[in-house]
Structures are given as structure tokens and as C-alpha cells.
Amino acid sequence: MSISPASRGRSSGAKTCAVLAVLALSLNGVAQAGQGENQGFIEDSKLSVLLKNYYFNTDRANGRSNQKDWTQAFIANWQSGFTQGTVGFGVDAFGYWGLKLDAGSGRTGTGNLPVGDDGDPDGQYGRAGGSIKARLSNTVLRYGQMSPSAPVFAQSVSRLMPQTATGWHLLSKEIDDLALEAGHFTSGTDQVNTNRDGELWATYALVTTPRVDYAGARYKLGEHLNLALYASRFEDIWQQYYANANYALALSDSQALSFDFNLYRTLDSGSARAGGIDTTAAGLQAAYKVSAHTLTLAYQHVRGDQPFDYVGFGDTGRSGGSIFLPNSVQYSDFNGPGEKSWQVRYDLNASSYGVPGLSFMVRHLRGQDIDGTQVTQGAYANKYGKGDREYETDAEARYVVQAGPAKDLSVRLRLAWHRGDASTGGDQDQVRVISEYPLDIF
Incomplete structure (x- = not known):
């Protein structure tokens, strides 16, 4: 028919x-x-407050002023649920308030307090912000101020306050064991600024970019292996690519072995505001755990004539946290051009000895073969010598209260001793005492 x-x-x-x-x-x-478990905008909302007390003291040699302060922060975060329906909408908001307990002119620069025009640290400061969000199935789109954590674009949590960035963020978990992520950001706020429209930087180059775009995926392959791939573009500065493989294996009830490999590839892009960039940074660490003891060995190598660089936030370009390399530690990143570094680390969990919540760590790192003399033009010129080297020793003790009214209160003592050429930061002795008390209001 x-x-x-x-x-x-x-x-x-x-x-x-x-x-x-x-x-x-x-x-x-x-x-x-x-969204089957979605109860509603108010019903699924959460409010938490972190009380954070921070003593910071850096003793610097060669006639440089020391950096020292004692501060207190109140960090509140509210996350709404999603409205019911095919597409759910919600809001996330934060409020930060920092107080000076002890600080003065002549010892500023810790990154914990803003400094006024008179050179004195401010007595208090605060800021608030948030983002709106929409969810379809297991995909969430956000716009506003947030704290990014991607390996190519991440905030730092090393000071009193968090950093934030303003832009778009998409996270999708539609497929089991696979997470897809993308972001587009146009401004940043560092730890001590209160405005929301600060700059985005290349930290070591000290040049700005008008926008950062990135996309990536994380995939859990079986029970033991996790993989990640990311790519980012800092407009007119660089394109950066990242790969990670993490493998963990339980050998017995008391023994475990793990490996973690991280790789960054950075190439100049657009008008190349920082100059030419052709850098590969890789790090491999292996950890063996037996009962309460963990021994970790790590090796890191930066190949190229420029250092491995990453994002900075705010009006002054304070470094962010997107350096997922094993030898980026308390003071140094061990990321100089051509630098080869190794680390040995020991951790002890005192729970096995009848003191749950108590842990200790000590590590030693050495870096050598730094050579920045091949760069004669651009932002990285004259920042490093030839044959520069450094070493650092860190120690940490931490206790978390296990029960009672102060449950989850943590107190941590962090010590660092750094020695090296001027390009690596020179001689520094650092003491940090940090206490954190998280409160889940509802």
C-alpha cells in the first residue's frame, strides 16, 4: 500500500x-x-555556625618584620532545601564576622585581619553573601558567591576566613559514580576583604584575569580506584589541564596501602599577560598504614622554566588552594621552575593507645634544582636564581573532643620550620594554634 x-x-x-x-x-x-527525598525549601534547610579561634606567628629572618596576630571568627552558613516540583529552587547564604584579639602595626601580613590606611589591623570586619540554586533531578546549577573546590580553581582554608568567588557553578551526578562539574567565575574575595568584586589572579605572576572557566569529571572505577580530569582557562593568561588517579587497597583489618598521582599541564593562552608558560607539574605519593601508624613518601617535580602557578583571590591576590600536589604543605608549595622535591611523613592515631580523637603528624621535605634564569621577560622573570633550594619540617598535634557538651571541638597545634634561598621564602619559623567548634543549629 x-x-x-x-x-x-x-x-x-x-x-x-x-x-x-x-x-x-x-x-x-x-x-x-x-528529588524523591526532597521535603521542601524550609524543611530541608540547614544552619551551622563555626566558632574559630586562630593564633598565628611567623618569625622571619634577614631583617624582615615578623607576622603575628590572634583572632576569633564566627562563620555562619545557611543552606535551604529545594522547592518541590520538577525543577526545585533554593538559596545558600553565609555571614562571616572576624574579631582582633591581639595584633598591631609592624607585625601585619598574616592574612587574618584587614589593615587600615594607618597601618594598624582593623578591630573587626565582616561580610555576607550567598547564591541562588536550581535543581533538576541530580543536577544543581548555582549563581552567586560560593567557595569553589575544583583542583584547577579552589579557595584556600589556611587562614581565619574562607575565600569566595562570584559566578556560575554546575554539578551533575546523574550517573552512578560519575560527577560532572563546570564553572564560570568573574571575581573573587580573599580572606580579609569585604567586597564581592575583587580580582582573580595568577598568584605567582601577580597578574589578573577577567574570568575563569573550567570543566571536569570525577569517576569512581570499582571499589579501589578514583579518577579525575579537569581543564581550565584563565583568560589571556593560561590554559591548564589536570589529571588524578587515587588507588586505595585494604591489605588486612589493620593494614592498608594507597597511591595518589596528580598531574598539571599549563600553557600560556590569549595575550599571555604573564608571559610564556610551558610547565608540567607532577606528584606521586604512597602511604602504608599499619594499625595506628601511617608512613607516607612523596615525590614532586616541576618541569619548565616557569613555576607551577595557580589562582589567587581578591584585591591583593592572596593565593587560593588549587594546587593539589603532595608537597604543597604548611609554608612552601615546592613549586619553583625545575624544582624536584621529596617528602617523608609519619602519622600516629592515638585511638589505638586509648586516647580517641588525638593524632600526631611530622614530615620533612627537601627541594632542589630550581632554575628560573631561563626566563628573561614576562611576569616570572628575575624571581628565581639558578641552583636555588629549600627544605621544610612540619609537626602537628590535634585533638577532637569525642563526647559531652564540647563534642566535636578540635584544637590543633601546627609548627613549621622553613629554610631556603630568597626565591623560596627564605628562613621562616611558624606557629599556628587553631581551635574550631562547629554548631549545627538545625
Whole structure:
């Protein structure tokens, strides 16, 4: 039987409508399945407050002023649930308040307090912000101020306050064991600024970029292996690529072995505001755990004439946290051009000895073969010598209260001794005492 062209068109149109209807119903079903546990905007909301007390003291040699202060922070975060429906909407908000307990002119620069025009640290400071969000199934889109954590674009948590960035962020977990992530950010705020429209930087180059874009994926392959791939673009500075493989294996009830490999590849891009960049940074660490003891060995190598560089936030370009390399530690990143570094680390969990919540760590790192003399133009010129080297020893003790009214209160003592050429930061002795008390309000 023949079918006229008009009939074929109606038949094709009917089939298309049927397919679209089935697809719409399927997507609606997926969305409802993904949001099946959604109770509502208010019902799923969470409010938490972190009380953070921070003593920071750096003793610097060669006539440089020391850096020292004692501060207190109140860090509040509120996360709403999502409205019910195929597409749910919500809001995340934060409020930060910092207080000076002890600080003065002549010992500023810790990154914990803003400094006024008179050279004295401010007595207090605060800021607030937030983001809106929308969820379809297991995919969430956010816009506003947030604290990014991607390996190519991450905030730092090493000071009193968190850093934030303003832009778009997408996270999708539609497929089991696979997380897809993308971001587009146009401004940043460091730890001590209160404005939301600060700059985004290349930290070591000290040049700014108008926007940062990135995308990546994390995949859990089986029980023991986790993989990650990311790419980012700092407009007119660089394109950066990242790969990670993490393998963990339990050998027995009391023994475990793990390996972690991280790789960054950075190439100049656009107008190359920082100059030419052609750098590969890689790090491999292996850890063996037996009962309460863990021994870790790590090796890191930066290949190229420039250092491995990463994001900075705010009006002054304070370094962020997107350096997922094993030898980026308390003071130094061990990321100079050509630098080869190794680390040995020992951890002790005192729970096995009848003191749950108590842990200790000590590590030693050495870096050598730094050579920045091949760069004669651009932002990295004259920052490093030839044959520069450094070493650092860190120690840490931490206790977390296990029960009672102060449950989850943690107190941590961190010590660092750094020695090296001027390009690596020179001689520094550092003491940090940090206490944190998280409160879940609801």
C-alpha cells in the first residue's frame, strides 16, 4: 500500500510527538526520582555556625618584620532545601564576622585581619553573601558567591576566613559514580576583604584575569580506584589541564596501602599577560598504614622554566588552594621552575593507645634544582636564581573532643620550620594554634 507525502508527514509528525511525549515523561520521572527525598525549601534547610579561634606567628629572618596576630571568627552558613516540583529552587547564604584579639602595626601580613590606611589591623570586619540554586533531578546549577573546590580553581582554608568567588557553578551526578562539574567565575574575595568584586589572579605572576572557566569529571572505577580530569582557562593568561588517579587497597583489618598521582599541564593562552608558560607539574605519593601508624613518601617535580602557578583571590591576590600536589604543605608549595622535591611523613592515631580523637603528624621535605634564569621577560622573570633550594619540617598535634557538651571541638597545634634561598621564602619559623567548634543549629 502506498502512502502519500502528506500522509507520511502526518505519520512522521505523530511519531515525533509520541517520542517527545515519552522523553518528557521519562525526564519528569527521572527528576521526580532524583528529588524523591526532597521535603521542601524550609524543611530541608540547614544552619551551622563555626566558632574559630586562630593564633598565628611567623618569625622571619634577614631583617624582615615578623607576622603575628590572634583572632576569633564566627562563620555562619545557611543552606535551604529545594522547592518541590520538577525543577526545585533554593538559596545558600553565609555571614562571616572576624574579631582582633591581639595584633598591631609592624607585625601585619598574616592574612587574618584587614589593615587600615594607618597601618594598624582593623578591630573587626565582616561580610555576607550567598547564591541562588536550581535543581533538576541530580543536577544543581548555582549563581552567586560560593567557595569553589575544583583542583584547577579552589579557595584556600589556611587562614581565619574562607575565600569566595562570584559566578556560575554546575554539578551533575546523574550517573552512578560519575560527577560532572563546570564553572564560570568573574571575581573573587580573599580572606580579609569585604567586597564581592575583587580580582582573580595568577598568584605567582601577580597578574589578573577577567574570568575563569573550567570543566571536569570525577569517576569512581570499582571499589579501589578514583579518577579525575579537569581543564581550565584563565583568560589571556593560561590554559591548564589536570589529571588524578587515587588507588586505595585494604591489605588486612589493620593494614592498608594507597597511591595518589596528580598531574598539571599549563600553557600560556590569549595575550599571555604573564608571559610564556610551558610547565608540567607532577606528584606521586604512597602511604602504608599499619594499625595506628601511617608512613607516607612523596615525590614532586616541576618541569619548565616557569613555576607551577595557580589562582589567587581578591584585591591583593592572596593565593587560593588549587594546587593539589603532595608537597604543597604548611609554608612552601615546592613549586619553583625545575624544582624536584621529596617528602617523608609519619602519622600516629592515638585511638589505638586509648586516647580517641588525638593524632600526631611530622614530615620533612627537601627541594632542589630550581632554575628560573631561563626566563628573561614576562611576569616570572628575575624571581628565581639558578641552583636555588629549600627544605621544610612540619609537626602537628590535634585533638577532637569525642563526647559531652564540647563534642566535636578540635584544637590543633601546627609548627613549621622553613629554610631556603630568597626565591623560596627564605628562613621562616611558624606557629599556628587553631581551635574550631562547629554548631549545627538545625
